[in-house]
Amino acid sequence: MPAKIRLQRFGKKGKPYFHIVVADVRSPRDGKNIERLGFYNPNTDPATIELDVDGAVKWLSHGAQPTDTARAILSYKGVLYKNHLLKGVNKGAFSEEEAEKRFEAWLAEKQEKIENKKKNISEKISKEASDRLQAEQEKNKARAETLAAAAAPEVTEDSPAIEGTPEDQSAEAATEEAPKAEAADVKEEVPKAEAKEEAPKAEEAKEEPKAEAKEEAPKAEEAKEEPKAEAKEEAPKAEEAKEEPKAEAKEEAPKAEEAKEEPKAEAKEEAPKAEEAKEEPKAEAQEEAPKAEEAKEEPKAEAKEDKDKK
Numbered sequence: 566m567p568a569k570i571r572l573q574r575f576g577k578k579g580k581p582y583f584h585i586v587v588a589d590v591r592s593p594r595d596g597k598n599i600e601r602l603g604f605y606n607p608n609t610d611p612a613t614i615e616l617d618v619d620g621a622v623k624w625l626s627h628g629a630q631p632t633d634t635a636r637a638i639l640s641y642k643g644v645l646y647k648n649h650l651l652k653g654v655n656k657g658a659f660s661e662e663e664a665e666k667r668f669e670a671w672l673a674e675k676q677e678k679i680e681n682k683k684k685n686i687s688e689k690i691s692k693e694a695s696d697r698l699q700a701e702q703e704k705n706k707a708r709a710e711t712l713a714a715a716a717a718p719e720v721t722e723d724s725p726a727i728e729g730t731p732e733d734q735s736a737e738a739a740t741e742e743a744p745k746a747e748a749a750d751v752k753e754e755v756p757k758a759e760a761k762e763e764a765p766k767a768e769e770a771k772e773e774p775k776a777e778a779k780e781e782a783p784k785a786e787e788a789k790e791e792p793k794a795e796a797k798e799e800a801p802k803a804e805e806a807k808e809e810p811k812a813e814a815k816e817e818a819p820k821a822e823e824a825k826e827e828p829k830a831e832a833k834e835e836a837p838k839a840e841e842a843k844e845e846p847k848a849e850a851q852e853e854a855p856k857a858e859e860a861k862e863e864p865k866a867e868a869k870e871d872k873d874k875k
Contacts (some may be wrong), residue, residue, distance in 0.1 A: 568599060570624060582606045585616060585635060587624050587659055600624075605638060611682055616642045622651065809840040828859070 567590045572583035574595060581603045585599055586598035602624075603616035621644040625631075639645050650664035 568624065568627075568629040570602065570621065570629050572605065572632070572634055572637045573598060579607055585621075585638065587629055610686055611679065614638060614642060617642070618642060618647060622648050626651070643668065643675060646671060656870065824825050 568587050569590050570585065570587055571594075573586050573588070574581050574583055576582045584598075584601055585603040585605055587600045588598040588603060592598070599612075600620065602620050603614065606613040616638065621639055621642075625639075625644065625648050636645070647664075647668050650668055653659055654661050654664050665696070
């Protein structure tokens with residue numbers, strides 16, 4: 566009956582683990598097996614392998630054929646090397662003790678390589694974690710410094726210098742003694758922050774011409790409306806200017822009529838005055854007539870008296 570050394574799958578989807586078994590060639594993969602030789606878990610780094618080396622060598626000597634994956638596992642654990650040494654012992658090339666000695670030396674060397682690999686993997690993981698933590702701390706420090714610089718008031722030449730406390734001085738000394746690498750990271754972070762700050766400024770600078778253009782548009786409309794309004798204001802003024810000569814002409818017409826009526830009224834007033842002037846000489850003549858008669862009568866009366874006296 567031919568036998569094979571192969572893997573029997575277990576575990577859930579995406580995370581399998583395998584049993585290393587000796588099974589009949591005609592049995593299915595996860596079917597009945599003859600003997601279980603070990604365990605293989607590929608989910609760890611490095612992979613976890615537990616194997617019965619002597620049992621695997623026995624089945625190889627009996628003619629069991631491993632699959633490709635099973636052969637790689639057997640080579641990794643030294644099963645194929647031990648089987649090779651046992652063939653040399655059977656041929657009389659060296660003793661069994663020498664074979665065991667050589668196998669132990671190979672196994673120690675292989676185990677040292679495995680331990681070094683595990684150590685390197687653990688160091689790599691710890692280093693990556695520490696580098697990630699340090700980078701995060703440096704970013705937080707740079708961010709805090711940029712925020713403090715933005716929030717701090719600007720110091721002018723006229724403003725008095727403020728002396729720091731001993732704690733501030735010690736903090737400044739600690740910051741000055743920081744590594745140059747941190748300073749370089751801070752310098753790299755500051756341009757990024759400045760670039761972020763300049764981006765909204767550039768957007769504001771783009772928006773300002775738009776706002777100015779919007780402001781100038783209503784101004785231009787107002788400037789267009791002003792000539793229209795002035796034209797409208799000048800139109801009623803021209804109409805008023807046209808109406809003013811008419812009103813003045815209307816006002817001058819009654820004045821001319823009054824001027825014409827005034828000479829008539831004056832002529833009428835002068836007519837009675839002329840009549841009065843004419844009547845006055847007549848009245849004076851009438852008054853003078855009796856006076857002349859009296860003057861004529863007085864000499865007559867005087868002549869009569871003279872005659873009487875005589």
